[in-house]
Amino acid sequence: MQELPLSEQVFAQIRGLMHESIGLDLAPHKRTLVSARLGPRIQRLGLRDFDAYLHRVCSDSGGGEFQMMVDLLTTHETYFFREPRHFDVMEAELSERRPASLRVWSAASSFGDEAYSLAMLLSELAARRVIGREWSVLGTDISERVLRSAIEGVYPADRLRHVSEERLKRHCLQGHGESEGLVAMRPDLKARVSFGQANLCHSVQGVGLFDVVFLRNVLIYFDGPTKTEVVERVLAQLKPGGLFFIGSAEGRVPCAASLVPITPGAFRKA
Ligand SMILES: C[S@@+](CC[C@H](N)C(=O)[O-])C[C@H]1O[C@@H](n2cnc3c(N)ncnc32)[C@H](O)[C@@H]1O
Known part of the structure; x- marks a missing residue:
């Protein structure tokens, strides 16, 4: 051509x-x-x-x-348990606080890998009574195509390469025959995760307030002023004391709000 x-x-x-x-x-x-x-x-x-x-x-x-x-x-690259240290930080922080209920937002969720990874961890924490039974994850993105795929919750096995055998057994269904090589999220996990369209460059107040926000690997696509606006807008939806994550390679968080650094890319809202 x-x-x-x-x-x-x-x-x-x-x-x-x-x-x-x-x-x-x-x-x-x-x-x-x-x-x-x-x-x-x-x-x-x-x-x-x-x-x-x-x-x-x-x-x-x-x-x-x-x-x-x-x-x-736009670039949609993502996979399960990307930057595992962030999931460790979340587990450590929640183990100290032991919240009775929890709302988590994957704010540029792409195909849903991040949202389902969060749900796997939260489901295990709830089973160990580290957090209460009332927990949920919201994934949002600008792209309708990735959202449709996220709602389906079926992935090529390679995208779950960082998921342990134990987790795979517990939260996923392995495809057979024509579905060989595909992995589906179990219905009980899917029931905790919802997806919707949200443009981070417009108002996002409609999503409500969260205890934890993952805003990872999307700020890199914005220019300086847009980055600041997006971070301010997203942080307005995070409760005081809430946990905030950006990709650890994304540098400094451009915002006026007071954030306490925990590890690269992980912060606590003051
Ligand atoms: C590289 S993926 C990040 C996925 C996941 N957070 C991760 O770290 O693996 C970036 C996503 O940001 C989404 N995106 C880009 N601009 C956006 C905007 N203005 N509002 C909402 N999502 C946006 C893209 O559609 C894409 O799915």
């Missing part, structure tokens, strides 16, 4: 649209990446060029093509 040329001008329009709508910071050197990710979609739709595609995205009243564009330009 022939590569479609992406002019500076249309690239600037795409950058503007993505920044304004979802905070995505597409630096000038990302022009080739944008072209490689959107080009095949434009050809599949039988459109002439990027200009025609942008017109399609903006005139599609249902927003379906806009969602597709968001999906193609």
Whole structure:
């Protein structure tokens, strides 16, 4: 297939649209990446060029093509128990506090790996009576496609490579026959986890208040001012004393709220 040329001008329009709508910071050197990710979609739709595609995205009243564009330009990489130290910190903190009830938010949940990992740990803590029986996890993301997959709760086994045999037995169902190589979350675990769409660049008050928030590996896609706004907005939904996690490679937390560092990427709200 022939590569479609992406002019500076249309690239600037795409950058503007993505920044304004979802905070995505597409630096000038990302022009080739944008072209490689959107080009095949434009050809599949039988459109002439990027200009025609942008017109399609903006005139599609249902927003379906806009969602597709968001999906193609964002990164959804995730896996179960990513950065295990954060789960250890959460367990240690909860073991000291022994809360009767607990609400946890995976604020850029992608395919749901993080939300279900949290649920596995909380289910075990509840069984050991470290936390009370009233606990739940909410996963939110901007992408409808990843949310649909998260609700299904079925994964290629490789994504659970960091999950112990014991946990796999306890919380998952192994596929056989045609489903060989796939792993499904057990219904009792799924019942504790819900998913919904939320754009971190808009108001998120509707999600309510949480005791623990995971906001990991999403801030890297925003520019400085957007990062600060997103962190402030998300922290407003965290109860005082609540636990807050970002990816440990994501650097300093850009916010005015007072956070007490616990380990890299893990904080307690003062
Ligand atoms: C790399 S994944 C992170 C998944 C998980 N938190 C982890 O650390 O493994 C980043 C996710 O952020 C989502 N995202 C990007 N911009 C967003 C926004 N403005 N609001 C909500 N989610 C967003 C993407 O759709 C993607 O699924």
